[in-house]
Amino acid sequence: MSNRIELPYTRFLDPEGRLVGELPAWGDDFNLLTDLYRRMVLTRLFDQKAVALQRTGRIGTYAPTLGQEAIGVAIGSLLRDDDVLVPYYRDTAVQLMRGVRMEEILLYWGGDERGSDFQDPRSKEDFPICVPIATQSLHACGVATAIKIRGQHRAVVTTCGDGATSKGDFLEALNVAGAWQLPVVFVVNNNQWAISVPRRIQSGAPTLAQKAIGAGFHGEQVDGNDVLAVYDRVQWALDRARHGKGPVLLECISYRLGDHTTADDATRYRDADEVKAAWQEEPIKRLQAFLAASEAWDEGREQALIADCQRQVQAAVDNFENAGTQPVEAVLDHVYARWPAALGDQREMLMERVARREEGRGHE
Amino acid sequence: MSNLNDTLEKRALLEAVNLALHRAMQEDENVVVLGEDVGVNGGVFRATLGLRDRFGFKRVIDTPLAETMIAGLAVGMAAQGLKPVMEIQFLGFIYAAMEHLVSHASRIRCRTRGRLSCPMVLRSPMGAGIRAPEHHSESTEALFAHIPGLRVVIPSSPARAYGLLLSAIDDPDPVIFLEPTRLYRMNPQPIIDDGRRLPLDTCFTLREGSDITLISWGASVHETLQAARMLEERGVSAEVIDVASIKPLDLDTLEASVRKTGRCVIVHEAPRSCGVGAEIAASLYERALLDLQAPIQRVTAPDIPPPLYRLEQLYIPSPEDVLAACELVLNYA
Numbered sequence: 288m289s290n291r292i293e294l295p296y297t298r299f300l301d302p303e304g305r306l307v308g309e310l311p312a313w314g315d316d317f318n319l320l321t322d323l324y325r326r327m328v329l330t331r332l333f334d335q336k337a338v339a340l341q342r343t344g345r346i347g348t349y350a351p352t353l354g355q356e357a358i359g360v361a362i363g364s365l366l367r368d369d370d371v372l373v374p375y376y377r378d379t380a381v382q383l384m385r386g387v388r389m390e391e392i393l394l395y396w397g398g399d400e401r402g403s404d405f406q407d408p409r410s411k412e413d414f415p416i417c418v419p420i421a422t423q424s425l426h427a428c429g430v431a432t433a434i435k436i437r438g439q440h441r442a443v444v445t446t447c448g449d450g451a452t453s454k455g456d457f458l459e460a461l462n463v464a465g466a467w468q469l470p471v472v473f474v475v476n477n478n479q480w481a482i483s484v485p486r487r488i489q490s491g492a493p494t495l496a497q498k499a500i501g502a503g504f505h506g507e508q509v510d511g512n513d514v515l516a517v518y519d520r521v522q523w524a525l526d527r528a529r530h531g532k533g534p535v536l537l538e539c540i541s542y543r544l545g546d547h548t549t550a551d552d553a554t555r556y557r558d559a560d561e562v563k564a565a566w567q568e569e570p571i572k573r574l575q576a577f578l579a580a581s582e583a584w585d586e587g588r589e590q591a592l593i594a595d596c597q598r599q600v601q602a603a604v605d606n607f608e609n610a611g612t613q614p615v616e617a618v619l620d621h622v623y624a625r626w627p628a629a630l631g632d633q634r635e636m637l638m639e640r641v642a643r644r645e646e647g648r649g650h651e
Numbered sequence: 652m653s654n655l656n657d658t659l660e661k662r663a664l665l666e667a668v669n670l671a672l673h674r675a676m677q678e679d680e681n682v683v684v685l686g687e688d689v690g691v692n693g694g695v696f697r698a699t700l701g702l703r704d705r706f707g708f709k710r711v712i713d714t715p716l717a718e719t720m721i722a723g724l725a726v727g728m729a730a731q732g733l734k735p736v737m738e739i740q741f742l743g744f745i746y747a748a749m750e751h752l753v754s755h756a757s758r759i760r761c762r763t764r765g766r767l768s769c770p771m772v773l774r775s776p777m778g779a780g781i782r783a784p785e786h787h788s789e790s791t792e793a794l795f796a797h798i799p800g801l802r803v804v805i806p807s808s809p810a811r812a813y814g815l816l817l818s819a820i821d822d823p824d825p826v827i828f829l830e831p832t833r834l835y836r837m838n839p840q841p842i843i844d845d846g847r848r849l850p851l852d853t854c855f856t857l858r859e860g861s862d863i864t865l866i867s868w869g870a871s872v873h874e875t876l877q878a879a880r881m882l883e884e885r886g887v888s889a890e891v892i893d894v895a896s897i898k899p900l901d902l903d904t905l906e907a908s909v910r911k912t913g914r915c916v917i918v919h920e921a922p923r924s925c926g927v928g929a930e931i932a933a934s935l936y937e938r939a940l941l942d943l944q945a946p947i948q949r950v951t952a953p954d955i956p957p958p959l960y961r962l963e964q965l966y967i968p969s970p971e972d973v974l975a976a977c978e979l980v981l982n983y984a
Contacts (some may be wrong), residue, residue: 373727406763414730415762419754425720426755427737429727436709436733457749459720466715516975620802621761624768624823629852629899 292497295522299455302568303577311519317583320566323364323514324584325592327356330380331571332596334545336604337379339552341549345608352379354544357514358476358571360384362444365521370529371434372413373445374429375420376607377476377543382564385410389603393609395565400621401613421451424460424473431469431534442528443471444521450481452495458502461536465502468533472524473499475536479565483556484612499536511539511569527601542568615641659841664834667809667842668698668774671816672736674846676706679734682820682917685712686721687736695740696776696835700739702786722748722773726755729771734820737773742829743786748773749794750763756825757800772819772826777805778870778920779966780833780959788957790869790921794928795827796898802826802851803897807872809840811895814849822851831870833967838873852896854904860890866906866931871968875918878973887981897927905931906938913944914980918973920966923951945983948976 290595299314313319339345355377362501363384366372372385379392386407395402395416403415412430417423427445441646451457452475464471475495479486490501492498498504510516517539524535542565546553553562578584619626619634626634662670676682684702686694690713693700703711714721718739725735750775760768777933779788795803799840804819804826806812812830817828848865849855855871858879866877872893879889890908895901909915917928928949935947950968 358814371731398763400764403762408972411766412731413765415759419750422723422750422755423721425751426727426730428720429724429729431727432712432724433728433731456719456723456750459715459717460723463715463720463724486753554753595848611785618766621763624760624765627852627899629896629901 290491291493292500294494294496294505297516298513299515299519300513300573300577302512302573304573304580306577310515314515315330317581320515320574320578321488321583323360323518324571324578325408326360326364326384327514327571327574328592329599330356330360330383331467332593333383333600333603334379336394336600338549340393340604341396348548350376350548350552351394351545352377353635354565354569355476355478355511355541356380357518358440358474358539358541358582359509361514361517362446362474362521363368365518365525366444367441368409369441370525371430371443372410372442373423374416375447375451376417376418377414377448378446378562379599382410382416385413390606390610392602393568393607397607398431399610399613400448418610421447421454421479423447424457427471428460428463428469431464431495432467434470435467440529440545441470444474444525445471446474446476446593449475449477449479449486449489449495450482450484451475452498453489458498461498461502464534465499465504468531470528471486471534472521472528473534473536474521476537476541477538478541480543480547480557482547482551485493494538496536496538499534504536506536508538508540511541512568512573514574515571541570543570554558652728659843662809663836663839663841664806664809664812664830664840665696665698665836666839668816668830669700670815670842670844671704673705674844675736675820676702676710676788678846681732682726682734682736683710683712684736684738685714685724686715687716687740689713689738694738698774698830699738713872713940718744718747719751722751722756725771725773726751726759729769730759730767731841734770736770736774740785741787742775742777742791743789745775745791747842749913750803752795752801752825752827753798757798759897760824761800768823769825770823772828773800774828774830776832776835777810777829777830777961778833779872780870781959782963783832785959790919790952792829792897793921793926796927800824801898803829803854804851804895805829805869805897807831807834807869807893808838809842810850811855811893813842814847815851815895818848818851821848826851826934828942829869833870834873838896848852851897852901854901855893856890856904856908858891860888860912862888862912863914863916864890864892864905864912865918865973865977865981866892866894866905868897869920871918871920873928873967874970875973877970878977881974882977886943894931896972900930900934902934902938905935909935909939910942913942915943915947916950916973916976916980918946918950918968920952920968922954923949926951931982945980948980950976
């Protein structure tokens with residue numbers, strides 16, 4: 288008896304950026320392709336900056352997205368304004384594509400809830416990033432249920448890592464999505480590592496995509512380092528979902544080139560040779576080689592892009608550092624829609640605490 | 652003048668819940684009921700009876716059997732502006748849903764600075780006394796009361812079930828609405844189905860008195876009222892307060908009563924340690940110590956799982972247990 292289920296696997300570009308299959312019709316749209324490239328580069332430069340900010344104590348723990356830029360950028364460029372993103376904590380790329388501002392992402396990791404109060408209307412219904420593992424899969428199904436009840440032509444994308452696919456929440460989400468044919472696309476970012484636990488001992492299933500089969504819907508694998516492949520499959524899946532044809536699970540195979548978070552040291556559990564080999568597969572170099580070979584990209588454009596991205600990132604860092612802290616009442620303002628009168632004395636308790644500390648500082 | 656109540660059909664707590672659900676769904680198309688067996692079957696207790704026929708399968712949803720999923724789904728639906736009213740069949744099955752209640756439902760408003768919110772109600776039967784199997788008889792209201800961002804409401808009569816459930820569904824934040832199974836079919840009373848809400852975060856004084864304050868909620872209100880009547884026969888005037896909203900707790904009403912009577916007994920069916928009774932007692936000591944004539948007494952279940960039904964009456968405080976505590980307080984030197 289075999290546990291192997293044959294599932295599609297999509298790749299257009301090999302690690303050297305050479306075409307390995309026929310591109311879809313949009314494949315000669317070099318405006319689109321260079322835009323995807325620009326977004327990936329911006330994400331990577333922002334990500335590097337965020338790690339540097341953590342190292343110098345200007346933000347708290349951060350989860351780097353290094354190596355996974357293709358997945359988020361492809362999803363983000365395909366989501367429509369009225370679709371909903373229900374992300375996990377390694378989704379900087381797709382959040383930036385949804386109009387979440389870099390300074391908002393820095394505010395969040397810098398310990399300020401304003402970072403999840405996205406100002407761009409495109410992301411107004413998007414969930415904040417989810418730190419508990421896989422719980423967001425169910426929230427996405429709830430959003431999709433609301434969409435289905437209201438008969439709307441919208442879709443939900445929810446993301447998670449390979450570790451999340453072991454959780455009951457993920458499997459319960461697949462189950463209900465299949466049972467009710469919900470307009471939701473599950474994107475599993477299989478980056479091979481759940482902190483220190485490798486994919487091979489995470490699950491006995493040969494693929495993570497086949498978990499959809501047990502729930503009664505379609506799953507397939509995609510080269511998560513090939514932005515064109517991810518774009519193609521997400522476009523197909525979103526289109527199906529918006530037209531009421533039910534859920535899809537895409538397992539995007541990539542590699543977490545960085546640490547799990549800035550609080551982690553992956554050299555403790557990961558072989559240097561493996562990481563070195565993974566760098567040969569990474570998504571930015573691959574698309575750059577393809578674009579250069581097609582004469583849609585060159586060194587001059589590359590330099591201009593990097594300078595432009597660095598300006599954007601620095602402006603965001605400046606905005607973040609000048610954002611100031613919120614008034615102390617802000618910690619009470621959103622626990623309930625209105626602070627309950629029955630908890631009134633706790634508000635007083637907090638304000639007295641603040642007054643005491645200010646008075647204390649006055650005596651210094 | 653004829654009494655309107657004489658002509659009204661009497662309804663028990665379970666029917667009052669059903670009536671309120673009908674009313675809420677009729678008033679607001681965003682109200683959606685979901686849970687296991689809530690549709691065709693009308694719920695295992697029949698609290699959702701008739702809703703599917705009247706409001707259709709899109710609004711009265713039988714879910715797969717998965718409590719984590721029900722709670723997670725409700726978070727997503729509520730964030731989209733629906734008002735999911737979910738049923739967990741018994742409070743003993745709710746633990747699978749806890750992560751979504753604690754980490755998401757209660758926090759999404761705060762995490763997003765109000766951009767998203769979670770206007771949902773989780774309904775669940777609670778408590779012992781109906782000879783149910785294991786894991787059906789718990790009173791774990793204190794678990795929820797500890798969580799910032801949640802409201803916890805427990806009605807003790809059909810009228811309060813009706814009015815409080817409507818308010819819970821209106822509320823823009825998540826409400827845990829616990830229905831004492833022991834009262835589901837007891838003491839029917841006339842209910843006017845006029846959509847009138849009762850306030851949340853507020854205690855209800857059921858009986859005025861001057862000698863002692865008896866504080867309770869949920870099914871235990873029943874035994875507490877019996878004890879108050881027994882006290883009356885002995886010439887003791889007891890004030891009885893139904894807390895109703897366990898969180899946020901209306902301490903002002905409780906404080907005013909205790910200042911007046913100088914004596915207090917708290918009665919609840921949940922285990923004693925770290926129970927809501929402890930919170931109330933501590934707050935009353937902070938607020939009214941010098942008005943107290945005697946130490947506050949708690950009458951509670953012991954810190955044990957509810958026994959199987961042959962001995963479950965041991966677990967539930969009886970009117971005599973309440974009376975004994977009252978005597979201790981009244982006779983305190």
